[in-house]
Amino acid sequence: MGNRRRGHTHAPKTPPLSLDTHSSDHEQDVKHRICMVSDFFYPNMGGVESHIYQLSQCLIEKGHKVVIATHAYGDRRGIRYLTNGLKVYYLPLQVMYNQSTATTCFHSLPLLRCVFVRERITIVHAHSSFSAMAHDALFHAKTMGLNTVFTDHSLFGFADLSSVLTNKLLTVSLCDTNHIVCVSYTSKENTVLRATLDPEIVSVIPNAVDPTDFTPDPSRRDNSKITIVVISRLVYRKGIDLLSGIIPELCGKHPDLCFLIGGEGPKRIVLEEVREKYQLHDRVRLLGALDHKDVRDVLVQGHVFLNTSLTEAFCMAIVEGASCGLHVVSTRVGGIPEVLPDELVTLCEPSVQSLCDGLETVIARIRTGNVASPATIHRKVRTLYTWRNVAERTEKVYNRVCREPVLPLSDRLHRLRSHCGAVAGSIFSFVAVITFLFLLFLQWLRPDHLIDVAVDSSGPHSRLGQHVSKKTSKTPNPAVS
Amino acid sequence: MAEEEFTDINGNSISLDCQTHSAFCREFTVTAPKLSLRKVMVCTCFIWLFAYAIFFLTENTAVLSSAIILTLAGMMIHIHFVKVDHETLLIIGSLGIQLSSSYASGRESTTFIEMSKLKDIVINEAVYMHSIIYYLCILIKDPAEPETVASVVPLFQSSKPRLNCLVQVYRSCQEILAETR
Amino acid sequence: MVLKIFFPQCCNIADSGLLIGHWIPGHNSAVVLAVVHYPFIPGQVKKYLNQMQSQSQVHLTVLGSWSMPKEGKEGMDSFLKDLSTIFPQKCWLQLSREIGKTGFTCQVVQNDGKLLQDRKEKNDDDSSEEDKIIFVHYDQRKVMLSQLHPVQEVSQKSEIEPSELRLVFQTVAQSQPLFFLDKYDDGPLKLTHWQSEGREASIIAELLKQASVPVCIFLTWLLSLWHWFCSFRILHSWPVLFISSKLSTCVQSGYRGVHFKTVFSPQKAATHMDFMRKANIFVSFLVDIALGLLLVSWLYRENRISKLADTLVPVADRVAKELQELLEWLMGAPAGLKMNRALDQVLGRFFLYHIHLWISYIHLMSPFIERILWYVGLSACLGLTFALSILSDIVALLTFHIYCFYVYGARLYCLKIYGLSSLWRLFRGKKWNVLRQRVDSCSYDLDQLFIGTLLFMILLFLLPTTALYYLVFTLLRLVVVLFQGVIHLSVDFINSFPLFAIGLRICRPYRLAEGVKFKVLCQEPGTPLHLMMEINPLKFSSVLQCYRTPTYSGYPKDSWAALSKKLFVGELIYPWKQKTTKTD
């Protein structure tokens, strides 16, 4: 509570020193060796995954060295190389609950240490507060004396017990992280409150979409009817129940309306029931899980993009929809109001009634024809969010972070105890001590000079890396463990 | 050929012996350190003391004899199946590659891979136990469609040399492959 | 491109002459098969080669010349060059040895007659050109006789072209007829190659081969007789089929019939695998018979049969009595367990009645047992496997009551478990949705709930009793199944063990080759690389899994987890599960 008030009182403060007040030219060409850590990466598909991938690609373009560490997916374990020598470590860690590894703060240390040492990592960048591996990585990186950055992709409430616990954990794991990146201002407020952070070390860098992937194509539309596209995982948080209310309402009123729903999930049952009950099999098409490459083909078939999420940090889906030239109708929750200017999006309250009204106004506008053409919408959206821009801003964060000192163990313990409350603080400082001892043991067992320095496959000195990557990436399954 | 000082991934020193029979026939021999007598002694003594303790408690001489037999059999099995003395990679241009590993007991197991089956020799990374290591491996073509890799044969599996050693072997193998393709 | 010359060891010290061999297409490598010594008449050589070529589908050619220096012979070079014009080749090899040098030297003459490399020019400039040649020495006999694995038959042309070594092996093996002309008979030509010694011994083998054909025909006739007998439709009526599919003796006999058919088929084994299969089956059959006869000779001495019979009846009696005691124990409070008395009594009485039936049955047939055993014992002459399978059948018959108990117990228990699971769902207010294959919540009426709960309680409180009976009889059943399983395993082992292949591997390791291995022979400067090609024998494990005769697996293959799950939910388990699934 007290902490939270502190976070609150931080708000009315004079604008702080900006990131790049003392960033001079010689720092612009400082090249970092970054390790992105998250449980969520390809082959798993989603917002976090594509964020990590695109960001890494742009950073590699700017000449940094990037490797990604995630857990093994099925038989995809070991080391793989993606485009431009982006190196991915699929570490064999036990997956506990929907693609998130079990966290014990210890068992992942040997492997992560090996990765950090052999890749000569300078900055550890962890993603997504749902990923236990990311938190472990933050912890271990601090133990090994590396600077850390954390990107939070999700919002959390404060109401129930589970969120209280998770927020406590987040407080602990972020308490000595050098910098935190949030994807929207709402998300920043949320994270500052949850982890009781100083808002100055929290930057807001929105997600981006690749505008070339999402280009409009009006010819694909069937203008004899009006198509509403919904693309999201069919889960409660995405407001599928609202959708199940909207469908019969609107289909009853407008006979020329049809829905195109892409995505898979437990709530699919609900939609199917609605479809059966109202005999809408020809007007409501459930496409099931979509590959990322198919999303655009689905989007361009529609006139309106509907997003019924109940909570969103930064809704990439609506940006994609708008980029394909659709009129976006969305709920006014989370960071969504910040994402698109009002002429591109129609915001409604998260209720069936309000959403139906919003949709009907849009439908009416479409019928009368006073709507912006897809091309114009696309032109407006195209320049808003680009990965290159995201990479530049993230680079600034790195530049700032790599200047900061790393706390020695004693200060770290003190900070833990002072920052995270007596109980959790002392528990986790104990854990930190244990981890430190464990690290010492590992260093005795396998000293750093025995770990071969990896050949750079990206970054400044990466020619041989490309060579090796060209060769090794042929191997079907490099893991022998 | 010049012998440098190499170590395996655990820091034990190994020796790489590379002799050139002709321009397109080379033989690399990685020799692991010999079975250290001290270690053998220690473990034998340990087992026997343990056995003697049991014997002391239960006045049963079968324990002692079984312990002796156990140690002997264990040593036999170890030197015959586990302990590899040296591994050899014989590459003959346009004919094939022959891997042989000879155990401490002198047993030798050899496999020969023809050039037509072989796709390439690469240095690869893998997660091994709780660390990530480099290893040299042969890619075997899939006979049906030659562009894909059917299987991977790792080299120097028992004595795991470090990268510098692997790179040396890799380079000269690539030379031969290049000139006899 | 490197030129590879596969050179037979036996020709190392041959006199000078012509090299006869085969260019392996597309691999730029030559296999030397023999050396024709001087003097010869080129025409005869060509004729001889043609006839050889017609016998063995190998394209034999004159590869070049072989000169073995002797005292007082020199200046052959010009002569050798002329030879190349006599036998026009696109590429002419001139191998030559010198005194005091182990390595050969080789010159390659392209068909336009110019030396590709010359001794003199080789002397002054570096020996890189010389290095472009590899001599691979091989042992002709071993290579001819050995079979590369994985076996890839010549007859069936697969889309992937055979690799170089395979081609070399095939060439040497096919050019067998070349080796029959030996150096003693005074033909127009004198050759050096591997000599197949001991024609005389092989005459007997020839005779045997000739004799085996009518024997085979006769036996196949007998077999067809047997099949005709088997094909009576009375034997195909349901009960007979059912019983015969359950009796492991019948299965074994049918299986043996199939074996005989393969072994005694009069036509010659075409491919290597066929031959090996035949040989394996035949040898294991012989061993089987031998063991069986051994058993018989042991069994029919100092009338062990009657002793056996005298022991058998009391044993069966004893088993029945033990069961009776067990049941009485169960009908009390076994191990202090609280069981429902009424149900306990009912079940106990039911089973006791069965045991009474059983005992009377045993006593009824006790006088005949000895004779039965005597006749059964004779079956061992057909082989140990028969004896074993009959034994397992007898065990199955003698423990029929246990089987019955087990089935009753299992059925009862299964019903209970099923009812309980569904009622437990009702108890929690859930129901199993068949369409969605999941548990939905549903609101029941009061009376449904009421009755459901009553039944649930009744089943729940009666469960321990049933479960106990089920447990005990399942354990008994498992013992029997285990015994039968062991017997089936041994029978399988005898049937499928590739004895011949193993023997071959032990006595003639080179016959079954996994691959080859090369040794670098001593090499001197100025001579090309010399390799020794040896044969890498097949591993025993791969011998087993390559030549193991396929057989029905009598033992259940389902995993331990699946088995325990079955036991828990009370499904029936059989030792012959796999077999039935295979037959139908």
Next chain:
Amino acid sequence: MMGADSGPGAPAVPWRKVLYERQPFPDNYVDCRFLEELRRNIRVRQYRYWAVVRETGLIAQQVSCVAVFLTLWSYMEQGDLEPSLVLWVCLGCALLGYGLYEILGGACVRERTRLADLQSATIFLAFTFGFSPVLKTLTESVSTDTVYAMSAVMLLAHLVSFPYAQPSPPGSLSLNAALFGSVCLASRLPGALHTFTMLSCALLVFALWPCLLHRMRDKAEWSFPWAAVLVCLAGVGGLGSLWPEGALLLSLALLTLTLLCPLLLVLLQRHKDNIHGPWDEAEIREDLSRFLN
């Protein structure tokens, strides 16, 4: 360059909380409007004491229902109570209750015909009567303590899982648990008739009474507290006739339940500090079941 080009010179334009617009502020800029949308304790219901007390009456009467049942059982076990007499009383109560139910629900449309009611009643009676000898012998080999423990657990489960929100019809789990417990107890009674009686009592108390009570609550609002109080008194009295200390305990428990706990709830409301903001997961207010079934 977005967010980067902010010199030390304070920018003129005001900061806006939007992402689509490139503003001359650094990425980690903290505006004075930071966290302005933070709300505390919105949607906190202010409870009124007596209303809460009134609601807790339901729980109290359920607890005392169990007490009444146990009293009946112990009387019958000691044999002070003639099963036939109890049966007659039960029958009377059942008819009375049914009549009351009908009168109260006269206005609303009835989903079950009288025939159906009769049918289920006969089913109850027939099955109970048929099964009672079986149930009698069912648990005899199980030791008495086990049976008591089991029934105690089951009755507790009944109390816990009872759907106090809408008590009609009683939720499956609670009713089943109650029936289980009562069968366990009934099987300890001297005769089959006793068992039968006990089970029908259980049916009356645990299955039918909640329905009636529910009907009373929404049809005749005034009668509900009285009924609750009546049941509580009956429970306390019945227990008191057997075991005075138990009655004392029960009454104490009921008092705490009805008076103290609501007081605590109302008092503790003040210390509630619950922060809300745009990040909260919006909950769906309107009921969507109408679209489905």
